[in-house]
Amino acid sequence: MAIKFPKLRVAVAGTSFAGNVQIPVFQSHPRTQVIAVSSGRAERAEKIAKEHGIPAHYTNFEEMLDNEKPDLVSIVTPPEQHFPMTMAALNRRIHTLCEKPFAMNIDEAKQMKAVADDTPVVAMVDFEFRFLPGRAYAEDLLRQNYVGEIRMAHFITQFGWRSKPEDAEWNWWSDASKGGGALGALGSHAADSLWLILGTPRRIFCDLATFVPERSGKPVTSDDSYTLLIEFESGARAVVQMSSAAGINGSHFGIYGSDGELFIPNLMATELRGGKRGDRVTATIPIPEKYRLAPEEQPLRAPFRVLVNRMIHAIDNRLPSPSPNFDDGAKSQIILDAARESARQGTWVEVVRT
Known part of the structure; x- marks a missing residue:
């Protein structure tokens, strides 16, 4: 019972x-x-x-x-x-x-x-975001060595909901002292995914940008866009580029290895594509039912x-x-701190895991 x-x-x-x-x-x-x-x-x-x-x-x-x-x-x-x-x-x-x-x-x-x-x-x-269908299944396929030795990852996302000053009023998102900005809001998800898939990062280069410098007549002190280059202890590399100030929404996440690739073509990871060495093009990989989520009024629910x-x-x-858990939260914070330090210095910085 x-x-x-x-x-x-x-x-x-x-x-x-x-x-x-x-x-x-x-x-x-x-x-x-x-x-x-x-x-x-x-x-x-x-x-x-x-x-x-x-x-x-x-x-x-x-x-x-x-x-x-x-x-x-x-x-x-x-x-x-x-x-x-x-x-x-x-x-x-x-x-x-x-x-x-x-x-x-x-x-x-x-x-x-x-x-x-x-x-x-x-x-x-x-x-x-870990539990989105394409993400969850891709992680399992990677554990099964689908792409072989992972060598590169590309994580590119853009949103259009803050591309103009009038799109969003000034609030904490515009204030770096309150933790606002794209790197924290979006980059934390990317950091979590990449540490999970590629392991411990060795060094990072980061460029932060603010394309909309003023909202509601107040200065914006946080970033609305960023670019990360990450080298991992395994030797793999990742490129992460995200913006909340683009003209249109879009996203793709690709993982490339010695024997193939996996490619997620949209932010909500409702699809997954893949290919093996020798394939001329990638093809849709059906996502098994156990990874699929029931539709909800708000997709992130x-x-x-x-x-x-x-x-x-x-x-x-x-x-x-x-x-x-909180260990995963601390890992993502290590990447964010190193990224901000790199942006301040304008150079690569070593990742210190304390």
């Missing part, structure tokens, strides 16, 4: 991505219920609580934790708030899900990981649901934090 577990009581910090993706998944999941939401803006917290039928809303995160005593908290705020909020949750022994980018720097990331390692909770990072299932399974069975 299967054990019936009670619903986990979830508190959420944040109202943007949280309101569009995370809260609807938690509210519709048979094992979770959202009991409270917090935001630095009272009107946003109240609005999201009303829209989603959440009984309590707060402007003070720690007050929410102390009053509501949730089983699980999801931190979906600007990056500058990740460290204090995560530490507050862990110190109260609350299972914690932290949005990416994991932290503002590797020092914060190391402290968050150390406390999580010493606390009997499940602590994970929201790298939900489906991979996020997979991550939530992994987290709940670990909580129910008192297992160690499954990947993507």
Whole structure:
């Protein structure tokens, strides 16, 4: 007879991505219920609580934790708030899900990981792109040596939603001091994927660009585009180029090896192409049913649901934090810190794994 577990009581910090993706998944999941939401803006917290039928809303995160005593908290705020909020949750022994980018720097990331390692909770990072169908299947094929020795990876993505000053108002995304910018928001996903596939990076070169220097009459201090060159300890190389200021959306992710290639032609990884040595062209690789995701109103809800299932399974069975966990978050932060240092110096920098 299967054990019936009670619903986990979830508190959420944040109202943007949280309101569009995370809260609807938690509210519709048979094992979770959202009991409270917090935001630095009272009107946003109240609005999201009303829209989603959440009984309590707060402007003070720690007050929410102390009053509501949730089983699980999801931190979906600007990056500058990740460290204090995560530490507050862990110190109260609350299972914690932290949005990416994991932290503002590797020092914060190391402290968050150390406390999580010493606390009997499940602590994970929201790298939900891992669970997109083409990505998940490609990773399994790579483990089966589909391309042979991996030699190159290209990860190119562009978005058009911030290409003009009027496309987006100035907010934390435009402020480097709050952790804003494309490198953190988009590059953290790329860093996670590349470390997972290619292993430990050896050195990095990074160029940061800001094509829209002003929004809402205020200066933009963060990057809206970046280019990374990465050399890995295996000898493999990667090129990553991403922009939120392009004229149109598009993405492709290719992995090339001694015996073939795998190619994901769109951001949501709904397709996968591949080819072996001697093939004249790549061909579509059917993605098995077990990797496919049920369609949802917002596309990112489906991979996020997979991550939530992994987290709940670990909580129910008192297992160690499954990947993507705080170790994965710290690894991505190592790449981001090295990239920013390279951009400051204008040269290659060695990656120091501490």
